[in-house]
Structure formats: structure tokens, C-alpha cells
Amino acid sequence: MAEQKLVTITIDGKAYQVPAGENLVDAARNHADNQIPVFCYHPKMAPVGMCRMCLVEMGTPERDPNTREIVHDEDGNVKVRWMPKLQTACTQTVSDGMYIRTTTDQVADARNNVLEFLLTSHPLDCPVCDKGGECALQDLTMAHGPGKTRMVFSEKMHLDKIVPLGDLIVLDEERCIQCARCIRFQDEIVGDDVLAFHERGRTLRIITKSDPGFDTYFSGNTTDICPVGALTTVDFRFGARPWEMTSVPSIDPWDAAGSNISLDMRLDRDFGGRAMIKRVMPRQNEWVNEIWISDKVRFGHHFTRAEERICAPLLRNNGNLNEVSWTEALDTVAGVLKAANGDIGLIVGSGASNEDLWALRQVVNGLGSERLGAWPVTHTGGELIAQVGVGKGTNLGKLGKGDVVLIVASDIEEEVPIWRLRIKQAHDRGAAVIVANARKTRMDDFASHTFRYEAGKAAHWLADLKKSAPEAAEAVKSAANLIILTGAEGLTLEGHAALMQAAANLLIETGHVGKPNNGLLSTFPGANGVGQYYLGYTPEQSVAMAAKPPKVLLVAQADMLADDPSVAAWLDKVETIISFSMLPDGITAKFAKVVLPIQSFAERDGTFTNGERRVQRFYTAQGPMGWSLPLWQIANRLGEKLGQGKAKLSAAAVMKEIAASVPAFEGMDYRALSKVEKQYPDVGGASDSYYYSGTACKNTGGLGVVIPTAADKGETVKAGEVKLPAVPKAGKGEFVIIPSTRLYNREAQFKLSTVVHPRVMVPFAEINSADAAKLGITSGDVVQISANGGSVRVRANVNGGAPEGSVVLPRHLTDEPVPMAITVGQVSKV
Amino acid sequence: MNVIRGFATTFKHLLEEPTTLNYPEQVRPFQERFKGRHHLRRYDNGLEKCIGCALCAAACPADAIWVEAAENTDEERYSPGERYAKTYEINMLRCIFCGYCEDACPTQAIELGHEHRMSFTDRRDAIYTKQMLIDPVPEGGRETPQEVEPGVFTRPIPDMENPL
Numbered sequence: 005m006a007e008q009k010l011v012t013i014t015i016d017g018k019a020y021q022v023p024a025g026e027n028l029v030d031a032a033r034n035h036a037d038n039q040i041p042v043f044c045y046h047p048k049m050a051p052v053g054m055c056r057m058c059l060v061e062m063g064t065p066e067r068d069p070n071t072r073e074i075v076h077d078e079d080g081n082v083k084v085r086w087m088p089k090l091q092t093a094c095t096q097t098v099s100d101g102m103y104i105r106t107t108t109d110q111v112a113d114a115r116n117n118v119l120e121f122l123l124t125s126h127p128l129d130c131p132v133c134d135k136g137g138e139c140a141l142q143d144l145t146m147a148h149g150p151g152k153t154r155m156v157f158s159e160k161m162h163l164d165k166i167v168p169l170g171d172l173i174v175l176d177e178e179r180c181i182q183c184a185r186c187i188r189f190q191d192e193i194v195g196d197d198v199l200a201f202h203e204r205g206r207t208l209r210i211i212t213k214s215d216p217g218f219d220t221y222f223s224g225n226t227t228d229i230c231p232v233g234a235l236t237t238v239d240f241r242f243g244a245r246p247w248e249m250t251s252v253p254s255i256d257p258w259d260a261a262g263s264n265i266s267l268d269m270r271l272d273r274d275f276g277g278r279a280m281i282k283r284v285m286p287r288q289n290e291w292v293n294e295i296w297i298s299d300k301v302r303f304g305h306h307f308t309r310a311e312e313r314i315c316a317p318l319l320r321n322n323g324n325l326n327e328v329s330w331t332e333a334l335d336t337v338a339g340v341l342k343a344a345n346g347d348i349g350l351i352v353g354s355g356a357s358n359e360d361l362w363a364l365r366q367v368v369n370g371l372g373s374e375r376l377g378a379w380p381v382t383h384t385g386g387e388l389i390a391q392v393g394v395g396k397g398t399n400l401g402k403l404g405k406g407d408v409v410l411i412v413a414s415d416i417e418e419e420v421p422i423w424r425l426r427i428k429q430a431h432d433r434g435a436a437v438i439v440a441n442a443r444k445t446r447m448d449d450f451a452s453h454t455f456r457y458e459a460g461k462a463a464h465w466l467a468d469l470k471k472s473a474p475e476a477a478e479a480v481k482s483a484a485n486l487i488i489l490t491g492a493e494g495l496t497l498e499g500h501a502a503l504m505q506a507a508a509n510l511l512i513e514t515g516h517v518g519k520p521n522n523g524l525l526s527t528f529p530g531a532n533g534v535g536q537y538y539l540g541y542t543p544e545q546s547v548a549m550a551a552k553p554p555k556v557l558l559v560a561q562a563d564m565l566a567d568d569p570s571v572a573a574w575l576d577k578v579e580t581i582i583s584f585s586m587l588p589d590g591i592t593a594k595f596a597k598v599v600l601p602i603q604s605f606a607e608r609d610g611t612f613t614n615g616e617r618r619v620q621r622f623y624t625a626q627g628p629m630g631w632s633l634p635l636w637q638i639a640n641r642l643g644e645k646l647g648q649g650k651a652k653l654s655a656a657a658v659m660k661e662i663a664a665s666v667p668a669f670e671g672m673d674y675r676a677l678s679k680v681e682k683q684y685p686d687v688g689g690a691s692d693s694y695y696y697s698g699t700a701c702k703n704t705g706g707l708g709v710v711i712p713t714a715a716d717k718g719e720t721v722k723a724g725e726v727k728l729p730a731v732p733k734a735g736k737g738e739f740v741i742i743p744s745t746r747l748y749n750r751e752a753q754f755k756l757s758t759v760v761h762p763r764v765m766v767p768f769a770e771i772n773s774a775d776a777a778k779l780g781i782t783s784g785d786v787v788q789i790s791a792n793g794g795s796v797r798v799r800a801n802v803n804g805g806a807p808e809g810s811v812v813l814p815r816h817l818t819d820e821p822v823p824m825a826i827t828v829g830q831v832s833k834v
Numbered sequence: 835m836n837v838i839r840g841f842a843t844t845f846k847h848l849l850e851e852p853t854t855l856n857y858p859e860q861v862r863p864f865q866e867r868f869k870g871r872h873h874l875r876r877y878d879n880g881l882e883k884c885i886g887c888a889l890c891a892a893a894c895p896a897d898a899i900w901v902e903a904a905e906n907t908d909e910e911r912y913s914p915g916e917r918y919a920k921t922y923e924i925n926m927l928r929c930i931f932c933g934y935c936e937d938a939c940p941t942q943a944i945e946l947g948h949e950h951r952m953s954f955t956d957r958r959d960a961i962y963t964k965q966m967l968i969d970p971v972p973e974g975g976r977e978t979p980q981e982v983e984p985g986v987f988t989r990p991i992p993d994m995e996n997p998l
Binding site: 127128129131132133136162165166176241242243244245247248271272273274 | 988
């Protein structure tokens with residue numbers, strides 16, 4: 005990076021060297037430890053200068069009109085020509101020789117007056133307000149405001165107190181100080197322009213323009229950046245006072261972004277007087293999620309304490325599951341495993357931590373089996389991520405002009421919303437975003453170029469980019485930085501493997517490997533999809549197990565039956581199934597001989613490897629549900645019963661073993677993973693509880709460590725052969741079924757968050773209008789879709805979302821499973 | 835002579851009223867500001883004054899108070915404001931009867947009364963729940979939760995007068 009140019013500014017008589025072009029408010033905070041108070045200014049958004057809180061005195065040195073020399077007074081001090089009126093600091097960028105005063109009476113007066121003006125119509129709700137205690141208006145009033153009021157309470161403006169903006173966020177019009185942060189966040193950062201000001205003057209208020217209201221996946225963030233308590237979430241409303249809660253650092257358990265979060269815990273009588281998650285807040289990690297999280301992360305925490313949780317080991321006797329002790333359950337499992345003579349398979353879901361994966365693998369390997377399957381079998385190509393994954397030091401937030409992001413076969417808003425948000429911003433900064441998919445997705449709205457290919461032919465499209473999309477090929481070639489992001493939508497496992505290879509080849513050919521902000525990304529499902537690869541689990545092994553079922557199958561944290569209708573058939577052929585599960589699912593209901601209850605991410609510590617290969621730590625927040633244990637511990641105890649050595653006492657010890665045994669994790673003990681460093685924009689400073697007048701997102705849990713790729717380490721990486729797979733062809737009367745992902749769905753864990761239920765779509769399928777006309781289907785009709793030996797009834801949605809001859813069928817919306825990979829099936833009107 | 839003086843004192847006191855009381859049959863009158871056990875007050879119509887803000891818990895130097903809040907609706911209204919105390923507990927073994935909770939209360943919902951005779955045979959019994967602390971419904975008032983007309987209680991923190 006080029007050496008940053010520094011300029012000298014003088015704040016309150018003291019000179020500081022600050023980077024040129026920095027915002028004055030930021031510069032004062034970062035370099036002069038001078039917290040210029042703000043309400044509307046936020047470092048992540050363009051300044052608007054609406055609230056007038058940041059008024060400062062500003063001046064420039066006086067120069068002699070003839071000599072252009074700086075004039076000094078008798079004492080030898082620089083004579084400053086102060087501007088006659090105060091200036092808003094947030095709309096100024098620093099320039100050389102700038103003089104600022106923040107402590108004069110004029111400034112103090114201005115701050116006092118601005119606050120008094122804001123308080124003329126602000127209700128005295130502080131005792132019941134959710135923001136009370138972490139409210140910028142409260143604290144700035146204490147610091148700069150009038151000590152006494154000149155207002156009569158009964159003359160205050162009264163507006164509506166409970167205005168639902170959509171299903172998740174409630175607006176209190178009275179508390180709003182009209183800083184427009186929420187509106188600007190939605191517009192500038194998210195790109196879902198769903199909020200707006202309505203009317204003028206005293207009746208100015210925030211409305212939602214969308215139907216359904218506040219239609220975005222990021223609405224919760226507006227409550228964080230709101231400097232007052234005007235926006236509250238339905239989930240947390242009156243849940244606790246901010247000072248009562250303890251923040252425990254954790255990691256988003258849902259997707260490959262690995263957003264850093266804090267679980268705010270407080271005891272609750274409704275949870276037996278134990279600590280429970282009151283709210284989920286973002287935790288600053290500028291490399292991963294900045295200070296944003298998706299609503300799924302924020303509102304999807306309810307499964308951790310759900311009544312449905314399995315609380316004791318269960319053993320099947322005469323067809324019924326009965327509670328047994330851990331000793332009995334583990335003895336039974338050990339007996340079954342010993343009797344299997346090594347004919348053992350293991351399938352682990354993508355939500356299991358690195359420790360779990362390692363500990364389970366030790367057990368299975370110790371019994372002479374190498375069958376380690378990853379679930380679900382949608383994404384593959386971990387070895388390519390290990391070769392040419394995005395370079396160490398990659399930050400999506402740093403992409404800009406001249407850079408290219410190529411997104412293939414992914415509905416990224418539904419799959420990894422945080423990546424979608426950050427790539428959208430990269431697009432705003434001038435990066436070219438190229439989106440290729442078989443159908444229209446949300447990311448098309450933020451794309452520089454969009455391309456369509458025939459369903460299932462993503463790899464064909466990318467492998468032959470010069471012919472299929474010369475424009476894209478040109479852009480990729482001349483890109484300063486290039487990130488290729490693949491999904492698996494509308495692809496088979498082989499299709500995704502080919503796509504990954506094609507992407508890797510393109511990166512290697514154009515030299516975009518081994519550098520920060522260059523390389524390969526994929527929307528691996530779950531929080532630890534990439535970790536699975538590094539610890540030896542592959543989806544191909546799961547496929548192999550389906551073809552030749554093992555005698556004993558261990559299924560850990562994978563709701564396999566909900567993922568594809570064809571799974572039940574081969575699970576039937578397995579003699580004994582042992583399930584490690586948090587919640588009852590299809591396997592525990594019918595197939596499992598023993599069910600061992602495992603703990604959720606909130607009840608234990610561990611690490612996840614996110615899509616960018618960043619290994620991040622999460623901490624124990626909640627007490628265990630019933631007799632459940634962490635998955636790694638169950639595996640360790642099982643190993644002990646099988647004579648494989650003593651069980652480890654902590655997850656840290658397991659991680660230490662991983663660090664010593666797996667080269668990729670070298671040096672990654674818990675201490676290394678919990679290191680934090682100063683980040684900009686800076687959360688800390690004089691007041692730890694605020695982030696520029698929004699709720700603090702201070703990171704105390706660690707920034708994580710990135711696994712270097714082969715290219716990072718300077719090894720030569722070679723392009724490989726792309727094995728283009730056969731694409732399913734629909735015969736007469738058949739359709740190509742393209743399974744898609746919805747962020748809000750009815751997966752076993754997520755459906756326990758009832759607050760989000762109004763936002764979950766009624767099961768639907770998108771059908772092309774030409775096909776719909778042939779079948780006599782209109783939008784809203786119920787259709788039956790049969791494929792892979794299963795069938796579901798969903799509502800038809802005819803709005804041009806599906807290419808002709810195919811049906812886009814979202815996964816996990818129906819109770820019955822739908823296919824997880826592209827296939828062919830029948831569609832009929834019911 | 836000294837002997838006579840001594841006996842005189844003794845006989846004088848024989849004739850005086852005794853200073854001790856026959857407790858517990860007789861009870862000495864309390865100072866008005868005596869701080870005894872807490873009461874959660876109600877408005878005349880039966881609604882609870884407590885709005886569940888937990889400032890008492892925050893002010894408590896002994897960490898004796900536990901409050902959990904919930905939202906009022908017009909179908910189930912406990913207090914005139916937006917929020918009410920779903921759980922309100924005071925651990926009387928921890929309480930030092932300093933009265934800071936009284937000072938912190940924005941609605942004068944919690945008041946320390948004159949009741950001081952509290953004894954327990956079990957630690958759990960020392961935790962006074964909301965049911966034990968709250969005043970009985972005054973005459974003419976209704977038990978909470980009340981079903982009320984929509985649009986009457988619109989302020990998040992009620993005015994301190996008796997509603998309706």
C-alpha cells in the first residue's frame with residue numbers, strides 16, 4: 005500500500021498528524037482522543053450534517069496578502085482566522101493547516117442548545133426505554149446538555165409510541181431524533197431502500213415503504229446504530245436493562261460468513277432462573293462482518309433453550325426411545341462400534357465445530373474406518389479453497405475501483421447475507437460485480453453485469469468464459485483484484501466440483517492467487533463447511549456411503565432426512581444408526597438406535613472455520629440443557645470406552661491437539677485465536693459503551709486466525725482439468741427442479757424462533773410463465789412437485805423467476821424434504 | 835444519710851410507670867420514616883404503579899431485588915405504562931433496608947413500610963415475590979391484569995396522578 009499522506013491539524017491548540025482525507029470527527033477520535041459528539045454521523049455512512057451536534061469552531065491561519073506568509077501575533081503564535089459561524093465537523097475532511105476549537109464557550113453553547121432542542125420533543129421514557137443505560141442522547145445530555153429543563157412536560161409533542169415497522173422492528177415515533185441513520189443504513193449500506201421520512205417539521209416520522217414492511221434481512225442493525233431507543237426489536241423489547249446483561253463473545257452458527265457476535269446473557273425466571281440469551285449483538289470484526297449481522301443471526305437463537313431439545317441419552321428398546329444414563333448409552337454405542345469390525349461410517353453436519361470434527365474422527369479412525377462424510381452434499385472443492393482460496397489478509401470491505409467480484413451459481417443474499425452486503429458496498433465503491441446464474445437473483449440489482457446460463461451449466465459457462473461471456477472474460481483479465489465466489493444453486497455435487505475447478509483455473513490463469521483480496525470463495529453451508537474439509541470430511545464420502553451403506557453409521561448434527569427425499573431409502577439399509585443430535589429429527593424418530601444429546605454453540609466453547617478460512621472462537625454462554633454434552637466430549641468419552649486413550653478435559657485441549665496434528669491449524673491454540681487488536685473505526689476510546697452513538701460492538705473475544713492457502717505460502721498452484729458433468733435433462737412432461745436456498749426457512753433449528761415466523765415464506769415454487777400457461781397454473785395455485793422419490797405441495801409463483809422448462813423449488817420451506825441438488829421431476833396442478 | 839437517699843431513689847422508681855413494653859402484645863409506635871418491609875403500591879383503580887424499569891434493582895447496594903419486565907397490552911394491563919414487572923422479587927436476607935429503591939423509583943411504586951417482623955425457616959422463604967409485596971386491590975379497583983379500552987393508556991410512563 006502506498007504511504008499514507010499525513011497532514012497537520014490543530015485541535016484545541018495542539019497539533020496532530022492525521023492521514024489526509026480522513027473525516028474530521030474520525031481524525032479527532034482516532035488521533036487526538038477528542039470525542040466530538042455526534043448523532044447522525046456514522047463512520048460507515050456518508051456524512052449528512054443533520055443533527056448539528058458536532059459543531060466546532062474552525063479556522064485557517066491568516067496569511068499576509070502580499071507575501072502569502074503565515075502571520076504571527078506578538079507572542080509568536082499563529083494568527084488564526086476563525087470562521088464567523090460554527091461548522092459541522094462531520095462534513096469536513098481534514099486539510100493541512102486546519103485549526104479546530106472544541107472547548108470554547110461558543111461550542112459548548114451550541115452543543116447545549118442542540119441538545120435542548122432535541123429534548124423539546126423527546127419523551128422522558130428513560131426508565132422503560134430499552135436503550136436507557138446505553139443511550140447516546142442520555143450520555144451526551146449528561147456531558148454537554150442543559151442541567152435543567154425549561155419545558156413543561158405536558159406541552160411535549162405526543163406521537164405514536166408503538167408503530168410496527170414490519171414484523172421484527174417497532175418504532176417509537178416520539179423517541180426518534182430524526183438522524184436518518186436507519187434510512188441511510190438501508191439505502192447506502194444494505195441497498196434495500198425500504199425506510200423513508202414522511203411529512204415535514206414536527207410531524208416528520210419514519211415510515212416503511214415496502215410490503216411487507218421493513219422487508220430486508222438486516223433490519224436489526226438499525227436498532228444498534230439508532231442513537232436513541234426509537235427502534236426496538238420485537239424479540240428483545242423490554243427483555244432486560246442493558247447494564248444487567250453480560251456479553252459473551254460468540255460466532256454466527258448459521259452461515260459461512262462466521263459473523264462475530266455477542267450473546268447478551270441474563271438470568272431469567274422463565275428459564276428456571278438460569279442465564280439465557282436475551283439478545284444477539286454484533287461484535288466488531290472489520291475483516292468479517294464489520295459491525296453488521298443478519299436478522300437470522302440476531303433472531304435465530306431460540307433453539308438453544310427450546311423445550312424441544314433432547315435432554316438425556318435415549319436408547320431404542322422395542323421400537324421406543326427410552327431415557328438412559330450416559331454410561332449405559334455410551335456402553336451400548338461402544339459395543340455396537342466394536343461389533344462392526346470397522347464397517348463404520350460417520351456423517352457430520354456443517355454446524356459441528358472443529359473440535360467436534362476432530363474428536364469424532366479420532367474415534368472412527370481408531371476403529372479402522374476412514375469414511376468421514378460431510379453433510380449436506382451440495383458444496384465441495386475444499387482442496388481448491390486450500391490451494392487458491394482468498395489470500396490471507398482479504399477484506400471484502402477493502403474492494404473498490406478496478407476490482408472484480410464474480411459470483412456464479414449463488415443466490416448470495418439468501419445463502420450468506422453478510423457477504424452480499426459487503427459485496428454490494430464494494431460495488432458502490434466502484435468494484436465490478438459480475439453475477440451469473442440460471443435465474444434472476446437479488447444480487448442482480450447490485451451487479452455491473454449479469455449473465456444467464458442454462459440450468460446446471462455453471463461450470464460450462466465459467467470454463468469457457470471467453471466464448472460465453474467475452475465482457476466478463478475481459479473484466480476478469482484486467483481486474484486489479486479478483487474474487488470468484490461460487491454457490492451450488494442448480495448444480496449437482498459434480499457440477500459444483502467442476503465449477504470450483506473452473507474458477508480456480510481462471511484465477512490461476514489470470515494470476516489472481518496468493519494475494520489479499522484475490523482468490524476463491526464458496527458459500528459452504530453452515531458455520532463450519534470449510535472446517536470439514538480441513539479435518540478430512542468430504543461430501544464425496546457421504547455419497548459413497550449412500551452407494552454402499554456401512555454397517556454402523558454415526559450421524560452427528562445432520563438432519564439428513566430433511567435434506568433430500570432419497571436419503572431415507574439408503575438409511576434403511578444401514579444396520580445401526582447412532583445419532584448425535586440437539587433436536588428430534590427424522591433420524592432420531594425412526595432410525596437411530598441410540599440418540600446422544602449434544603450441546604448448541606451457546607452452551608460450550610469451540611471454533612468454527614468460516615468461508616474465508618478464518619478460524620474463530622466462540623465461548624460458553626448458556627448452561628447446558630439437561631444432560632447434553634458437547635459433541636467433542638461425547639466422542640472423547642466414547643474413545644475412552646473403546647480404549648483409545650483418556651478423554652480430554654476441555655475444548656482448548658482438543659484444539660491444542662488439532663494445532664499439533666493438522667498442519668493447516670498450526671499455532672492455533674485458543675490464546676492465539678482470542679487475540680484482539682485495535683480496529684478502525686475505533687469502538688473504544690474514552691467511552692467503551694458507544695460506537696459513534698450506536699450500541700458498542702466491542703470485540704473482546706478475538707479476531708481469529710486465517711489458515712493460509714498453498715498460494716499464500718508461495719507454493720506453485722496448477723490449473724486442473726474441469727470434468728464437466730452431465731446436466732439433468734427433462735424428458736417429456738418433466739421439469740428440471742432447481743433447489744434454491746431461503747435464509748428464513750423451516751429447518752429444525754431455525755423454526756423454533758417464533759418471532760421470525762411471520763417472515764418465513766409460505767412454501768412456494770417459481771414456475772416459468774410459459775410452462776404455467778401450458779399446465780393452466782396461475783400464481784397462488786397449489787401444485788404438486790415430485791422428484792427423487794418424494795413429493796411436496798407448494799404454491800406456484802409465476803413471476804419470471806424461473807427459466808423455461810424448470811422449476812425453482814426453495815429447500816427447507818416444506819415439512820417434507822425437497823431435493824438438494826438439481827434433478828428432474830413432475831409438476832402437476834392440484 | 836446515704837442509705838436513706840438510696841432507698842428514696844428506689845421507692846421513687848417503684849411508683850413510676852415502667853419504661854419497658856409488653857412486646858409483642860404491646861407495640862411501640864413507629865417513627866414515620868421507619869424503613870420496614872417493602873410494599874408495591876397500586877393506583878386507586880387497581881393498576882400497579884410499578885413499571886418494571888428495574889432502577890430499584892440497579893440502585894440496590896445489596897443486590898437484593900430482581901425484576902423482569904414484560905409489555906402491557908390493552909387486553910392484559912397491569913400498569914398504566916408500556917411495561918410492567920412480570921417478576922418482582924426481594925431477597926429479605928440480603929436487603930439492608932436502606933431505602934435506595936424507594937429513592938430510585940420513578941413512579942413511587944415501591945415504598946418501605948413499617949412491617950419488620952419477618953422470620954423464615956428456609957432461605958427460599960426469604961425471597962418475597964410480587965404477590966407477597968403488592969398491596970391488595972383498593973376498594974373500587976379491579977384486580978390486575980385488567981382489560982381496558984384501547985387508547986386510554988398511551989404514555990410509556992404514566993403521569994403520577996391516579997388514572998381515571
